[in-house]
Amino acid sequence: MDGRGQGGFGESGGFGYCFDSLRPERRFAAGIDRTVPRVLSVIATLDGSGAEKQFALLNAGLQARGWDMHAVALTRGGPNSQPLDAAGVPLTVLHKALKFDPLCLARLRRIVAKLKPDVIHSWMFTANAYARMASGGRPVVTGERCVDRWKGGWQHAVDRRLIGRTARVVGNSQAVADFAIERGAPADLLTVIPNGVEPLTPDPSFRANLLSSLQLPPDSQPVVFAGRLASQKRPEDLIWAFQLLHQANPSAVHLIVGEGPLRERCERQALHFGHAHRCRFLGHRQDAAKIIAAADVLWLASEYEGQSNTVMEAMSAGVVPIVSDIPSNRELVADGETGFVVKVGDSLGFCQFADRLLSAGDLRSRMGAAAGDRMREEFSVDVMLDRYEALYRELLDEKAGP
Structure with a gap:
């Protein structure tokens, strides 16, 4: 942060x-x-x-x-x-x-x-x-x-x-x-x-109500970013990644939680790429942790971090993270076991791993369970x-x- x-x-x-x-x-x-x-x-x-x-x-x-x-x-x-x-x-x-x-x-x-x-x-x-x-x-x-x-x-x-x-x-x-x-x-x-990290438990009713309140189909698959919309977090990489993901998986929706100086620019990009109808910029939310727990995938593209509470909360809820390859993220995410690690700026990599997880429920469940176990054992x-x-x-x- x-x-x-x-x-x-x-x-x-x-x-x-x-x-x-x-x-x-x-x-x-x-x-x-x-x-x-x-x-x-x-x-x-x-x-x-x-x-x-x-x-x-x-x-x-x-x-x-x-x-x-x-x-x-x-x-x-x-x-x-x-x-x-x-x-x-x-x-x-x-x-x-x-x-x-x-x-x-x-x-x-x-x-x-x-x-x-x-x-x-x-x-x-x-x-x-x-x-x-x-x-x-x-x-x-x-x-x-x-x-x-x-x-x-x-x-x-x-x-x-x-x-x-x-x-x-x-x-x-x-x-x-x-x-x-x-x-x-x-x-x-x-x-x-x-x-x-305090353990998070996904709430199916919260997810259903959230999608309904955002006027999104009930079978939508949320990919969530939660953090400050600033250059450190590289949110534009994720807007581009979602442009690719949306074409590969029309059920995917992009939920963006947070504010920051790049919000308007990211909104313009989503409009330009033609997928704004599948993106929701939610701003600051008191229920951000519940939104993270309701995700199918969480991604974080930062070029530097201390230790991401967002990633830890997602993992504790069994949500698989896709994160940038920086030292602090590698301390949390075991690549291919509890999540995926991609190079900084690799929008295509974020898209490919998100599509893989959204398309394979068994893989998502297995990796999510491993992520939750790691948080409980090492980061409680x-x-x-x-x-x-x-x-x-x-x-x-x-x-x-x-």
Whole structure:
């Protein structure tokens, strides 16, 4: 996922701030047993994107396991505030208003001084910078969630300058960890903890209602893309792939979930190719996960990724993915076993494998079952929680000393 959408220093947010955020102690639970390890988690926003969902899953899951979790969103809350609230994880929003906001940094320092967390865990560039500047010498785990090619020299300079305040750097895939090392992060600080995925169960009635609401025939075979319509994702490759697929398989329909700067261009291409009547641009959808689970095939053409939550959700639902041949995708998809991997930009390859899967229900079922098994065994939320617990306890042991 493009790091620009994840709360970089360029993100502004609102200019006001709630009175409680100036007095964070009002927001934190009282009477907590301080023998329980306390973790302060920091992120830029709690929007509806993949990293924010992982943030909510981790904090809610560890709170349920008995950890004392506290969350801070630097700029704003969002849909992923709800799981935190349901799990009883206290959340403070600091309403960062500037690219670099000294007031926000001061508020975060006050929170650290008040809470005295045993570990601070930050997520992505902006939160990583603020958390390390506000840490007061406490161990900081920074989270790298993407192969952030958008970063310029000054962002890398900030990361290098603050590396001395970093206890660990966590990448959600080996590809992300390797990218961080290439950009100067010490290899001995890097660890890889993949995302956790909640199991999805396809709902036949939802699929039927979805097709009906989109005025598509009930026997349609949905091929789904879900993500930002931006150059990183190469959605135009998939518009062209569907032009070929539609001619080979008239039952195929293309469902495109998401927004982005290339949406209008993709819509024009679909009209130009003459298959717009079989495409539906759905925009942002709160039920995106259900749409993914209702697909016959999911495809992702990205030229770079961190670790795709969309692909993981599809696989957990038994939907076979067709993905571009990049390192992070190869960590998820075993080519020919749990999905198919094609070269970046190979629209014909996307078409051929989609047609093969749509035409062979037994192959689709067999590969979908293997994909679901892999997610349950290697990428479950419980496995993710276990790995973070082990990391935090390692840091606590180091802090305690011999």
